[in-house]
Amino acid sequence: MTPPRVVILDNEAVQALSLANHPKHGRVIALAQVVAQRKGRAIPLDVVVPAAVRVEAGWDRRAPAAALVNCLCVRDVPLALASADVAADLVARLHVSVADAHVGATVRAVADRGPVTVITSDPDDMAAVADPVPVTIVTI
Amino acid sequence: MITRIGRLLDAQDERTVGTSMRIPEALRDAAALAVEHLHAAASTTALTADALRGRLEAIVLQAALDDHYHQNQKAQPTLADLAVAAAELDGHPLATRPDVLRRAAAAVVRSHPDANADDVLLWAEAQAAVAG
Numbered sequence: 001m002t003p004p005r006v007v008i009l010d011n012e013a014v015q016a017l018s019l020a021n022h023p024k025h026g027r028v029i030a031l032a033q034v035v036a037q038r039k040g041r042a043i044p045l046d047v048v049v050p051a052a053v054r055v056e057a058g059w060d061r062r063a064p065a066a067a068l069v070n071c072l073c074v075r076d077v078p079l080a081l082a083s084a085d086v087a088a089d090l091v092a093r094l095h096v097s098v099a100d101a102h103v104g105a106t107v108r109a110v111a112d113r114g115p116v117t118v119i120t121s122d123p124d125d126m127a128a129v130a131d132p133v134p135v136t137i138v139t140i
Numbered sequence: 141m142i143t144r145i146g147r148l149l150d151a152q153d154e155r156t157v158g159t160s161m162r163i164p165e166a167l168r169d170a171a172a173l174a175v176e177h178l179h180a181a182a183s184t185t186a187l188t189a190d191a192l193r194g195r196l197e198a199i200v201l202q203a204a205l206d207d208h209y210h211q212n213q214k215a216q217p218t219l220a221d222l223a224v225a226a227a228e229l230d231g232h233p234l235a236t237r238p239d240v241l242r243r244a245a246a247a248v249v250r251s252h253p254d255a256n257a258d259d260v261l262l263w264a265e266a267q268a269a270v271a272g
Contacts, residue, residue, distance in 0.1 A: 005229070005230075007229065020208075020212050020215060025215060026214075026215060026217065026221070027225075029205070029208070029215050029217060030217035030221040030222055030224070030225040031225045031228070031229060032201070032205060033205055033217055033222055033225070033257075034222055034225045034226045034229055034257050035201065035229075036198065036201040036202045036205055037222070037256045037257060037258070038258070039194060039197055039198035039201060040198040040202060041256075042194060042195075042198075044194075061150075067143060068204060068208055070143060070146055070147070070150075071142050071143060071146040071200055071201070071203075071204035072201055072204060072205075073146065073149065073150075073197040073200060073201050075150070076150075115230075115231075117229050117230075117231070136228075136229070136230065136231030138228040138229060
């Protein structure tokens, strides 16, 4: 069976998905539509958001403003013990934000499940936190 | 209703329930064989739940997007936009050639109005291979 691709959202990807007037909204909606088409054809694919990214992006699932993004089947990745250790190491070594570090920890946690894509406005930081795991980076 | 279904799909609750859902006997037997011999899932129950979740996610996601397009018509991506997005998600080499993908989308949609992003990507890849 085809391994599921895991798509990780960064801060600006979340904001662009949430706000219809965001300048990059069209770009991320097109990506979400491709995900929908593939799920409709039973192609395995998971879209996830690290919890620290959700905090940084201000995505409160209880808020009415989150109505659209709440329905896009984006799963939360909690900042648990193991990922907190990995993220702390990334913050110390690379001086990145907690959210970016949690993206890096998430990349490592899901890497054995299949190919990984990160949707981001900051490809350099994402490449740094993902290294040495090979990831596809979509720059919005 | 879309929001409510989405919330239920997002729920972290691991509680399970027995159901009285009736399915064709042959389908149940086929699922059991797929689990035992093809290792399709850890159990027939897991296979059924995964398939149901996947189908529901597809339905909810498309319904949410359709509703969004209804309210924001400018947000609806073209087939060409989708082909570029599909290539980007996969890290496909043609992701760096959006012009090629946009021409491919224009060509494909003329004969296949219901084509999807991956149809265009496949077509563009084949055209590129033929062109050498």
